[in-house]
Amino acid sequence: xxAGGEPPSGLDFPQALGLLRTTxxxxxxxxxxxxxxxxxxxxxxxxxxxxxxxxxxLVGMLAFVHVDVFTxxxxxxxxxxxxxxxxxxxxxxxxxFNPREADILGHRPIxxxxxxxxxxxxLFLLSTFLTLALNLAPTFMGMRxxxxxxxxxxxxxxxxxxxxxxxAASVVFVYALLTRLVGRERFDAFVSWTQVGATVVMLLGYxxxxxxxxxxxxxxxxxxxxxxxxxxPAWFASLEAILVGxxxxxxxxxxxxxxxxxxxxxxxxxxxxxxxxxAATLSALGETPVAAPTVGPVERSPRKMNALxxxxxxxxxxxxxxxxxxxxxxxxxxxxxxxYPSLATIVVFAILPLFDQSMSGRAGPVFVLTFISMLTxxxxxxxxxxxxxxxxxxxxxxxxxxxxxxxxxxRKAVIVGFxxxxxxxxxxxxxFTIRRHELLLAILPVLAAMPTxxxxxxxxxxxxxxxxxxxxxxxxxTNVMSMIAGALGAAAISAVALLGVKMGWFWTFLAVxxxxxxxxxxxxxxxxxxxxxxxxx
Amino acid sequence: xxxxxxLAKNYGDQQAVRGITLDIPDxxxxxxxxxxxxxxxxxxxxxxxxxxxxxxxxxVEGADxxxxxxxVKRVVGYVPESGAVFEALTAQEYLRFVASLYxxxxxxxxxxxxxxxxxxxxxxxxxxxxxxxxxxxxRQKVVIxxxxxxxxxxVLFDEPLNGLDANAALSFKTLITTLAREGKTIIYCSHILDxxxxxxxxxxxxxxxxxxxxxxxEALKAQTGESSLERVFNxxxxxxxxxxxxxxxxxxxxx
Numbered sequence: 155x156x157a158g159g160e161p162p163s164g165l166d167f168p169q170a171l172g173l174l175r176t177t178x179x180x181x182x183x184x185x186x187x188x189x190x191x192x193x194x195x196x197x198x199x200x201x202x203x204x205x206x207x208x209x210x211x212l213v214g215m216l217a218f219v220h221v222d223v224f225t226x227x228x229x230x231x232x233x234x235x236x237x238x239x240x241x242x243x244x245x246x247x248x249x250x251f252n253p254r255e256a257d258i259l260g261h262r263p264i265x266x267x268x269x270x271x272x273x274x275x276x277l278f279l280l281s282t283f284l285t286l287a288l289n290l291a292p293t294f295m296g297m298r299x300x301x302x303x304x305x306x307x308x309x310x311x312x313x314x315x316x317x318x319x320x321x322a323a324s325v326v327f328v329y330a331l332l333t334r335l336v337g338r339e340r341f342d343a344f345v346s347w348t349q350v351g352a353t354v355v356m357l358l359g360y361x362x363x364x365x366x367x368x369x370x371x372x373x374x375x376x377x378x379x380x381x382x383x384x385x386x387p388a389w390f391a392s393l394e395a396i397l398v399g400x401x402x403x404x405x406x407x408x409x410x411x412x413x414x415x416x417x418x419x420x421x422x423x424x425x426x427x428x429x430x431x432x433a434a435t436l437s438a439l440g441e442t443p444v445a446a447p448t449v450g451p452v453e454r455s456p457r458k459m460n461a462l463x464x465x466x467x468x469x470x471x472x473x474x475x476x477x478x479x480x481x482x483x484x485x486x487x488x489x490x491x492x493x494y495p496s497l498a499t500i501v502v503f504a505i506l507p508l509f510d511q512s513m514s515g516r517a518g519p520v521f522v523l524t525f526i527s528m529l530t531x532x533x534x535x536x537x538x539x540x541x542x543x544x545x546x547x548x549x550x551x552x553x554x555x556x557x558x559x560x561x562x563x564x565r566k567a568v569i570v571g572f573x574x575x576x577x578x579x580x581x582x583x584x585x586f587t588i589r590r591h592e593l594l595l596a597i598l599p600v601l602a603a604m605p606t607x608x609x610x611x612x613x614x615x616x617x618x619x620x621x622x623x624x625x626x627x628x629x630x631x632t633n634v635m636s637m638i639a640g641a642l643g644a645a646a647i648s649a650v651a652l653l654g655v656k657m658g659w660f661w662t663f664l665a666v667x668x669x670x671x672x673x674x675x676x677x678x679x680x681x682x683x684x685x686x687x688x689x690x691x
Numbered sequence: 692x693x694x695x696x697x698l699a700k701n702y703g704d705q706q707a708v709r710g711i712t713l714d715i716p717d718x719x720x721x722x723x724x725x726x727x728x729x730x731x732x733x734x735x736x737x738x739x740x741x742x743x744x745x746x747x748x749x750x751v752e753g754a755d756x757x758x759x760x761x762x763v764k765r766v767v768g769y770v771p772e773s774g775a776v777f778e779a780l781t782a783q784e785y786l787r788f789v790a791s792l793y794x795x796x797x798x799x800x801x802x803x804x805x806x807x808x809x810x811x812x813x814x815x816x817x818x819x820x821x822x823x824x825x826x827x828x829x830r831q832k833v834v835i836x837x838x839x840x841x842x843x844x845x846v847l848f849d850e851p852l853n854g855l856d857a858n859a860a861l862s863f864k865t866l867i868t869t870l871a872r873e874g875k876t877i878i879y880c881s882h883i884l885d886x887x888x889x890x891x892x893x894x895x896x897x898x899x900x901x902x903x904x905x906x907x908x909e910a911l912k913a914q915t916g917e918s919s920l921e922r923v924f925n926x927x928x929x930x931x932x933x934x935x936x937x938x939x940x941x942x943x944x945x946x
Contacts, residue, residue, distance in 0.1 A: 470794055470797075474789075474792060477780075477784065477788065478788055481779045481784065485821070542775055542777055542778050544771075544773040544775035545775035547741065548789065548837075549792075551739040551741045551764055552764060552789075552792035552793065553792070554761075554792065620777065687760075
């Protein structure tokens with residue numbers, strides 16, 4: 155309570171605003187409170203905003219191809235919901251479930267509803283920033299598609315804010331519900347897989363809707379189709395269509411009502427009904443379980459590792475860091491919640507041919523494999539961050555000549571523990587979903603490039619595992635950039651490979667690629683090996 | 692042997708350490724004292740080779756911390772004030788991991804881990820538990836073990852008693868005096884002055900980045916005419932009118 159007695163609702167708005175300000179300040183501060191003493195703007199978030207604004211500008215051009223308001227809005231809100239939602243999901247771990255917070259806030263007179271409201275608002279603001287960036291240009295471009303053009307910017311802005319609120323409220327509601335349904339012991343395991351599931355659902359919605367629209371002539375989606383009621387972006391598109399003067403049919407009216415009611419219900423349900431169990435779980439996360447169970451080994455004991463792995467990890471420092479990284483990938487909730495949602499992209503692209511038969515005959519499978527190859531870079535960026543970043547000082551006072559063994563230890567852990575299992579999981583799916591199996595040949599050049607691509611991270615700054623506190627936008631920007639790099643890599647390698655399959659010089663191309671990769675690989679390895687270890691200034 | 696010559700460190704305009712000159716011979720156990728923000732941790736971090744000095748020189752066992760930081764790191768053991776560990780690992784995994792950073796063979800590492808575990812009364816099942824489930828004191832025992840695992844000739848302790856219970860603290864004090872007797876050079880940073888007074892054979896007090904006192908606890912007491920190290924510290928680091936300030940604070944609370 156900020157002052158006086160407790161309000162009957164448990165909501166103390168001045169206190170919530172104070173908490174919100176502090177949460178945002180902490181999450182935005184780059185390296186805030188670290189011994190590196192750096193400070194500044196959240197560059198990752200700003201770059202992400204710029205990137206989304208450019209993407210929005212490109213999508214907004216749809217307004218110039220005789221699209222109607224509903225179709226225009228459903229595409230934009232589909233993207234907004236996915237991009238805003240996934241960002242909120244990736245940040246929610248630190249914002250909602252920071253175990254150290256129990257020591258700081260647990261004993262303060264803060265009602266659970268006030269605490270959850272403040273946390274939810276910070277996620278809403280994050281989601282708003284990104285969805286507004288995405289919708290900046292389309293807000294004005296969409297005037298071309300609206301019956302009452304003058305009203306469109308205002309209505310689109312308001313509906314965009316409601317979409318952002320819905321995305322944030324959904325995430326908070328799901329996590330708050332999870333705290334009620336599963337106990338403290340199972341929470342850690344459940345929460346990261348729930349995150350993967352939520353990302354898959356959002357990505358599926360985002361990918362499938364444009365494909366369905368693609369089949370309709372003239373870029374006009376019939377809003378009377380019954381299945382649209384299942385898609386939240388359609389609810390918000392309906393609301394927008396009605397507000398800018400489209401004729402309000404009963405179905406459009408129903409979906410518009412769903413947008414408002416569902417958003418209000420989720421926000422109310424999370425804050426008013428589930429805040430009690432949320433507070434209890436947050437407190438339990440900060441507890442020191444005295445009778446904690448013994449932890450199983452991350453890998454068989456180093457002396458019992460299989461010969462191949464042991465030979466690959468002959469350097470003892472590499473081996474030690476390999477096991478450290480494997481432990482964090484399997485045991486640490488924060489790392490898992492950042493790492494595994496990136497699998498969603500792979501899984502969705504692998505199963506998309508089930509929804510779109512034309513994809514199975516094109517380069518879709520090769521794109522999937524290229525995304526897998528980029529997983530190494532995404533995962534390595536994730537493994538630079540940790541709640542125990544202060545412990546990474548040990549890399550600075552241990553007698554290490556450079557960061558090469560640290561980098562290679564993490565890289566190998568990611569390949570063995572994350573990339574190869576993903577490849578093994580996705581390959582059978584691809585086999586069943588694609589029709590032209592000769593296209594699988596085109597996967598070989600992508601696979602061959604994987605080890606070399608995985609070295610790229612080692613050339614950018616000192617690679618110190620688990621040494622950075624996670625700040626807002628850092629992970630989201632990394633993931634988006636990795637996806638873009640993956641798409642560009644796919645364009646370059648798979649286009650040539652597919653052409654080679656078609657023209658009959660595929661094997662020559664592969665041989666040349668292998669030679670080039672061998673040279674590039676050697677150069678990159680040397681570059682990483684000779685990087686000195688800089689003392690802190 | 693540790694040798695500092697006009698060692699200084701600036702963070703922008705702020706001078707954290709202002710030209711410290713100090714020699715610490717082998718086998719000496721030196722208590723490094725100072726109020727919060729005096730420059731103790733900065734000095735220690737420069738001695739580990741992890742933080743570059745702005746000016747001056749520092750040598751540890753003949754190796755310069757700037758020119759040959761690797762040689763310094765090989766002979767130094769460090770217990771940081773943060774006591775941070777990688778909590779996703781078990782204690783056993785963490786200690787094996789630290790051993791790998793110092794190129795200690797795995798079999799040898801296990802022998803040494805067992806020895807320290809017996810000393811700190813950490814049994815096998817406890818060693819196989821995740822560090823996230825450890826209490827602060829138990830975690831500190833692991834941090835101390837990790838600093839000594841490679842048998843360093845120089846050991847730097849920054850508030851090592853954080854979280855240790857009375858028995859563990861007593862064991863630790865016995866351990867460091869034994870280590871010093873065996874010829875290890877030890878710097879011991881702490882705010883617990885009576886412990887420093889009892890275990891250290893030399894006390895250095897830093898205030899605002901400079902050395903303001905250097906000698907045995909007895910000599911410092913004699914020089915200042917004070918009855919305890921706590922009073923010496925209080926006098927040299929300028930906490931004045933303590934009673935009046937406490938009364939003013941209490942009054943402010945009740946208003």
